[in-house]
Amino acid sequence: MWEWVWEGIRQGIVTTGYPARAETAAGVSPGFPSGLPRTFTDPEEAETLAACCPSEALVREGRQVIFRDQRCIHCYRCLRRIAPPQEWRWQGNYEWAVSPRPRAELAKKFDKSFRRSLHLRVIDAGACGACLSEIEQLNKPYYNMHRLGFFLTPTPRDADLLLVAGPVTEHMRLPLLKAYEAMPAPKAVLALGACAIYGGVFGSSFASLGGVSSLIPVDILVPGCPPPPLAILHALLALVGRAEPHRCESIASPQGGESHV
Amino acid sequence: MAQDPANNLRLLGLSEAIAKRWHWQVNVSIDADLSRCYVEGDRDRLPELCRWLIYDLEYGLGSLIVEETEGDWLLRYIFYGEPAGEQVHLGVRFNKKENTVPSISTIIHAANWHEREAHDLFGLVFEGHPRLINIVRHEEWPAGIHPLRQDFDASQPYPHLQVDSWRPNGVVQAPGAFMMPIGPVYADAAESALFLLESVGEDVIRTSPRFFYKFRGVEKIAEGQPLDRVLLLAERFSGTSAFAHSLAFCQAVETICQVKAPARAQALRVAFAELERFRHHVAAIAGVCNSTALAVATSQAGILEEEALRLCGSLLGHRYLFGLNLPGGVACDLDDRQIDVLSSGVQTIFRKLERLYNLLRYSSSFLDRLEEVGLVTKEQARDYGLVGPIARASGLARDLRKVLPYAAYGEVSFEVPKEEEGDGYARLRLLFREAEQSVNILGSLLSSLPIGEIAAPDLALKPGAALGWAEAPRGAAFHWLRIDEAGVVRRYHLTTPSFTNWHGFHFAAEDFAYQDFPIILASFGLSNAECDR
Numbered sequence: 001m002w003e004w005v006w007e008g009i010r011q012g013i014v015t016t017g018y019p020a021r022a023e024t025a026a027g028v029s030p031g032f033p034s035g036l037p038r039t040f041t042d043p044e045e046a047e048t049l050a051a052c053c054p055s056e057a058l059v060r061e062g063r064q065v066i067f068r069d070q071r072c073i074h075c076y077r078c079l080r081r082i083a084p085p086q087e088w089r090w091q092g093n094y095e096w097a098v099s100p101r102p103r104a105e106l107a108k109k110f111d112k113s114f115r116r117s118l119h120l121r122v123i124d125a126g127a128c129g130a131c132l133s134e135i136e137q138l139n140k141p142y143y144n145m146h147r148l149g150f151f152l153t154p155t156p157r158d159a160d161l162l163l164v165a166g167p168v169t170e171h172m173r174l175p176l177l178k179a180y181e182a183m184p185a186p187k188a189v190l191a192l193g194a195c196a197i198y199g200g201v202f203g204s205s206f207a208s209l210g211g212v213s214s215l216i217p218v219d220i221l222v223p224g225c226p227p228p229p230l231a232i233l234h235a236l237l238a239l240v241g242r243a244e245p246h247r248c249e250s251i252a253s254p255q256g257g258e259s260h261v
Numbered sequence: 262m263a264q265d266p267a268n269n270l271r272l273l274g275l276s277e278a279i280a281k282r283w284h285w286q287v288n289v290s291i292d293a294d295l296s297r298c299y300v301e302g303d304r305d306r307l308p309e310l311c312r313w314l315i316y317d318l319e320y321g322l323g324s325l326i327v328e329e330t331e332g333d334w335l336l337r338y339i340f341y342g343e344p345a346g347e348q349v350h351l352g353v354r355f356n357k358k359e360n361t362v363p364s365i366s367t368i369i370h371a372a373n374w375h376e377r378e379a380h381d382l383f384g385l386v387f388e389g390h391p392r393l394i395n396i397v398r399h400e401e402w403p404a405g406i407h408p409l410r411q412d413f414d415a416s417q418p419y420p421h422l423q424v425d426s427w428r429p430n431g432v433v434q435a436p437g438a439f440m441m442p443i444g445p446v447y448a449d450a451a452e453s454a455l456f457l458l459e460s461v462g463e464d465v466i467r468t469s470p471r472f473f474y475k476f477r478g479v480e481k482i483a484e485g486q487p488l489d490r491v492l493l494l495a496e497r498f499s500g501t502s503a504f505a506h507s508l509a510f511c512q513a514v515e516t517i518c519q520v521k522a523p524a525r526a527q528a529l530r531v532a533f534a535e536l537e538r539f540r541h542h543v544a545a546i547a548g549v550c551n552s553t554a555l556a557v558a559t560s561q562a563g564i565l566e567e568e569a570l571r572l573c574g575s576l577l578g579h580r581y582l583f584g585l586n587l588p589g590g591v592a593c594d595l596d597d598r599q600i601d602v603l604s605s606g607v608q609t610i611f612r613k614l615e616r617l618y619n620l621l622r623y624s625s626s627f628l629d630r631l632e633e634v635g636l637v638t639k640e641q642a643r644d645y646g647l648v649g650p651i652a653r654a655s656g657l658a659r660d661l662r663k664v665l666p667y668a669a670y671g672e673v674s675f676e677v678p679k680e681e682e683g684d685g686y687a688r689l690r691l692l693f694r695e696a697e698q699s700v701n702i703l704g705s706l707l708s709s710l711p712i713g714e715i716a717a718p719d720l721a722l723k724p725g726a727a728l729g730w731a732e733a734p735r736g737a738a739f740h741w742l743r744i745d746e747a748g749v750v751r752r753y754h755l756t757t758p759s760f761t762n763w764h765g766f767h768f769a770a771e772d773f774a775y776q777d778f779p780i781i782l783a784s785f786g787l788s789n790a791e792c793d794r
């Protein structure tokens with residue numbers, strides 16, 4: 001066995017310094033377009049940009065194009081398929097968590113009880129596999145969420161938080177509900193990725209509900225398709241009051257459109 | 262898709278042989294461009310034709326595709342061969358007022374789940390099928406509703422029944438027998454699926470899985486959508502093999518529209534596909550290490566997986582290679598510097614992987630847990646039409662990159678590795694060998710990328726239907742696509758390696774010690790997102 005011990009020591013520590021330090025390694029995030037909203041001199045130009053987006057993440061309002069991160073699926077069509085608008089920039093950050101309710105409410109509900117340790121139960125409600133894979137990375141050395149007091153638990157009875165990925169298929173409706181009901185209070189729900197927020201590319205249909213919030217209340221959500229591990233970590237920290245959510249805003253709906261808090 | 266004169270000769274020979282034997286009873290046509298022979302005949306001819314193709318000519322069954330036309334059902338059975346570079350499509354057409362067709366499951370087991378799926382989604386009855394029961398639809402669905410039929414409206418939420426009463430068919434009856442359900446929600450970030458482990462005493466004697474918890478109806482929601490949107494579905498229904506599936510989809514579109522992706526795009530597609538395979542295999546190896554609770558090895562493999570993800574992310578934007586394929590080419594090029602970073606990055610990760618493998622090979626406690634666990638024999642693999650690393654670890658060197666070469670695979674030289682034992686350790690070795698081979702393919706390809714465009718200038722849409730395929734990290738993927746003149750999708754059928762291989766999972770999961778279950782599962786390394794669609 002000694003060769004394994006030695007191998008472990010030889011490798012040394014690779015874990016990210018986040019949240020104490022920002023992570024600057026390349027390739028940790030698929031990024032979002034930045035520099036939006038933007039005003040164009042020509043409404044045509046604004047329309048061309050908005051029209052290339054398949055998920056209504058880019059919306060034209062008059063001569064302006066606004067960006068709705070909850071809907072973005074990193075298809076890069078706005079970046080690669082149209083002549084990029086001048087100064088088009090791409091931002092590789094990852095602090096994306098959105099709180100659907102005002103900040104104070106979130107703090108009141110969870111700050112005290114969850115601050116030191118939080119047990120998470122993952123529910124795959126029809127995810128494509130990429131979201132789940134990113135959750136798994138959190139348990140591996142590069143992100144190692146244990147050091148921050150986050151633990152995966154196999155049973156909902158020990159879980160403080162449900163981490164739900166996928167558009168919630170009809171066949172997963174009941175298992176999801178059962179898990180939610182089995183959790184002790186106070187219970188938190190995190191909607192992970194475009195699918196869990198509004199159905200993502202699958203939308204709402206005969207086979208899926210189009211997001212978690214149509215079934216159970218959601219406390220925090222992470223945009224992205226898939227959200228990278230650091231974005232999930234940021235959301236967990238925001239939930240327990242150790243980081244600020246990026247924004248407070250209501251959840252995108254499967255039908256498109258969006259309301260503001 | 263390359264035209265090979267030997268293939269053409271074989272195709273001609275084949276069509277003549279069929280015409281001679283089933284004179285007047287079937288129509289035969291060949292398409293030399295696609296290396297495809299199409300045979301259309303009556304329902305009653307189906308079993309003998311199948312038997313002849315499978316037992317006399319040694320073809321394997323790839324898929325069964327059901328289509329509805331105005332007044333007819335059109336069933337298309339796809340056969341492809343091991344050493345040969347052609348496909349045979351067997352068409353059966355009959356009036357929609359009828360819904361029965363002879364089952365071929367008793368001739369070839371591989372057809373079993375395909376027929377069950379067609380029964381479930383279209384309401385077709387396969388006469389003589391040994392077990393024609395639901396596979397996709399769960400108990401929430403009322404009887405008689407078949408969601409892939411054309412008259413089913415998929416845009417509205419469907420009022421499912423609120424029931425919670427599923428019981429398996431036929432349970433072991435013996436003194437002391439008990440049943441242990443695992444799922445649908447189990448271990449850390451596992452995909453949703455249910456496994457019923459039946460036991461009489463110590464060991465598990467049988468495992469009955471239940472899938473399609475993740476049924477998103479991708480094939481149905483694609484209908485009526487433009488290609489641009491369906492591309493997103495093709496790519497994201499199985500995120501861990503996104504590139505391979507988007508490639509199969511794009512190739513189907515290109516065949517329909519008679520467009521050829523430029524040489525550089527073809528080469529980049531191979532590069533990206535191998536990069537995906539490499540990352541997938543590293544993740545699968547991490548999964549196997551994790552299932553044996555070997556902590557240091559799990560961490561090491563986990564580190565390599567994240568490094569591969571970061572490499573993809575930093576060079577191509579997306580960690581899981583989303584957004585790269587387009588009908589007609591690829592959306593993203595690599596410059597000389599990026600090519601260097603990619604080849605050296607993959608090399609570095611591979612060297613660490615080799616080191617890990619060498620440590621694992623000499624850890625007897627690790628090997629003990631894998632050897633002779635989860636056995637699948639060559640005969641079982643052939644009979645069930647298994648594909649990908651699982652088939653290759655059981656001695657069946659089946660690989661679409663060789664059998665039906667696509668993109669630039671016809672121009673790269675590589676061997677298809679194969680192992681004989683068919684146990685967990687053979688599958689692990691195979692993953693290592695394939696990862697190594699992906700690195701080699703990448704190395705030779707990237708050193709001589711053709712210069713030029715990365716996408717065909719414009720894509721004139723044509724109505725039609727075609728099959729696209731790719732060897733995904735888990736095995737053969739077939740995408741059948743039909744579009745109309747406006748480029749709107751009319752039918753989309755996905756045959757995925759996870760669907761094909763889950764069908765054979767029960768061979769690996771019988772008569773084993775309970776604590777070995779996670780190992781068997783991990784050494785199969787299949788995806789439910791890919792299976793359930």
Ligand code: SF4
Pocket residue numbers: 033052053054055056057058071072073074075076077078079
């Ligand atoms: S990356 Fe895709 S989804 Fe996101 S804003 Fe651009 S076009 Fe829209």
Ligand code: SF4
Pocket residue numbers: 126127128129130131165166167192193194195196200201224225226227497500
């Ligand atoms: S949000 Fe994207 S990555 Fe996550 S499950 Fe949905 S399609 Fe997959």
